[in-house]
Amino acid sequence: ARPDALPRDLEGVRVVVSAGGTREPLDPVRYLSNRSSGKQGYALARVAAQRGADVTLVAAHTVALPDPAGATVRHVSTAEEMRQAVHAAAAEADVVVMAAAVADFRPANRADHKIKKSDDQPDPVITLDRNADILAELVRNRRSGQVVVGFAAETGDAQGSVLDHARTKLKRKGADLLMVNAVGDGKAFGTEDNSGWLLGSDGTEIPIPLGAKAELASTLWDAVVSFMKR
Ligand code: CTP
Ligand code: CA
Numbered sequence: 695a696r697p698d699a700l701p702r703d704l705e706g707v708r709v710v711v712s713a714g715g716t717r718e719p720l721d722p723v724r725y726l727s728n729r730s731s732g733k734q735g736y737a738l739a740r741v742a743a744q745r746g747a748d749v750t751l752v753a754a755h756t757v758a759l760p761d762p763a764g765a766t767v768r769h770v771s772t773a774e775e776m777r778q779a780v781h782a783a784a785a786e787a788d789v790v791v792m793a794a795a796v797a798d799f800r801p802a803n804r805a806d807h808k809i810k811k812s813d814d815q816p817d818p819v820i821t822l823d824r825n826a827d828i829l830a831e832l833v834r835n836r837r838s839g840q841v842v843v844g845f846a847a848e849t850g851d852a853q854g855s856v857l858d859h860a861r862t863k864l865k866r867k868g869a870d871l872l873m874v875n876a877v878g879d880g881k882a883f884g885t886e887d888n889s890g891w892l893l894g895s896d897g898t899e900i901p902i903p904l905g906a907k908a909e910l911a912s913t914l915w916d917a918v919v920s921f922m923k924r
Pocket of ligand 2: 798
């Protein structure tokens with residue numbers, strides 16, 4: 695939709711959106727990361743700003759994307775940096791949307807120098823430590839009336855479908871809304887389109903047909919607006 699065709703129903707609402715994928719360094723030149731492009735988070739920030747919100751975007755490695763007009767952008771790299779930036783912004787926010795792909799683990803040791811291979815040393819083994827779960831912390835520290843939205847990228851497996859995993863994750867995370875994207879086989883990551891479900895803690899389940907990431911963003915903000923009215 696053109697910006698002037700959008701409702702101004704987020705006027706005065708302070709929102710925080712995280713986007714992109716964090717990088718967890720192994721040494722000065724190497725890192726562990728994921729395939730998130732940041733496009734969905736950017737679309738969320740852009741649409742929220744167009745609908746009148748006061749937007750802070752916390753972006754991890756979304757380098758090819760221009761900063762969305764009207765948003766305050768904080769660029770971060772690691773999960774820990776994202777954690778600090780999101781909590782700082784969330785302290786004064788009405789809505790927090792965790793669209794970023796936050797690394798679950800980081801290398802336990804970060805080498806000061808480039809790791810070298812050697813014929814007389816055994817090959818290195820990477821030990822991982824668990825990163826803090828930012829979304830879980832947001833839910834625990836939630837300000838009164840604050841709406842917390844999570845994202846889940848699921849593939850489905852022998853234990854259950856994409857939707858089964860998502861329903862379990864919504865309960866486990868305690869978020870108000872969970873946007874579930876089906877991923878794998880070229881779906882979602884880095885593409886222009888997304889599909890899935892928007893699950894509410896009140897039991898609502900809105901199917902999201904395959905469409906532009908801006909369309910999904912509009913549907914998500916519609917759901918947030920009706921959540922804030924309750
Ligand atoms: N998330 C977060 N901090 C983390 C990991 C994830 O805030 N350390 C957030 C993501 O931004 C997303 C939601 O939690 O909004 C779900 O992320 P996901 O990776 O699907 O869930 P996990 O709980 O990490 O479960 P798993 O990866 O094992 O499926
Ligand atoms: Ca995860």
